Amino acid sequence: MPELPEVETYRRYFEATCLFQPLADIQVEDTKLLTTDYDVLVAALRGRQFIATQRVGKNLFVETDGGFFVHFHFGMTGDLAYYQYDQEQPRFARIIFYFQNGYRLAFICPRKFERIGLVDDVKAYLLKKRIAADALAITPEELGQTLARKKALIKPVLLDQSVVAGIGNWIVDEVLFQARIHPERLASSLTSLEVQALHGAIQKVLLTAIQYEANYALFPQDFIIHAREWALSPYPDQGQHLLCPRCQQMLQIKRVGGRTTYFCPVDQPPVPVALG
Secondary structure (H helix, E strand, C coil): CCCHHHHHHHHHHHHHHCECCCEEEEEECCHHHECCCHHHHHHHHCCCCEEEEEEECCEEEEEECCCCEEEEECCCCCEEEEECCHHHCCCCEEEEEEECCCCEEEEECCCCCCEEEEECCHHHHHHHCCCCCECCCCCHHHHHHHHHCCCCEHHHHHHCCCCCECCCHHHHHHHHHHHCCCCCCEHHHCCHHHHHHHHHHHHHHHHHHHHCCCCHHHCCCCCCHHHHCHHHCCCCCCCHHHECCCCCCECEEEEECCEEEEECCCCCCCCCCCCC
């Protein structure tokens, strides 16, 4: 599933290719992907230009010169492709924007979980959908105040988009590992120092993933993502990638909050420890 780093990559791609290009037409293969009526969508966008992009969590909002936004949600496997000729059209291009310069933007929707529609007010939309502050924008104070009210395990709390937006399963595992916090700790039990460490880890993991455009093979060797993505791991043998890069003990794999979870039982103890 495209998480915050992938969607940020899409945002930058969109901004580099599609801004200030008048739209000629829109082709929609499956109207079930639309959250706005087809005729309304086409009438609103034809002849308009995209003028700016904004990402909040896993959501991409593209502003038009008409004052409204187009909202992209990438579902499980969504992607974008900018191209010119018919023979370049990617598979599963369910929605295609035709620009007056002869180029096109395909919204690629292999599994049809993706969605697109018009939004008048981004802030109102986020409030209605209970989407919290973006994971790269939330402050340590905001994070700490929110976690202090949560009497639930820290992993599912961080996966809740109404708590912090944009963090998915592997990112939560990586963040908790980098912050040395056990995934089954109660969110409300975190100390102020642990909240600071958690906030720093969120920034570190997300910025690293964005830097490498979510290419896991390029991630630092002290990231446990390599335990999940063995095919892309920099480690030379199949056993080493399952060891903690800090203490060389075997990583533990279990289900936490219904999600497969990787962590180090040594470096991420189930009770608070002094950081430093």
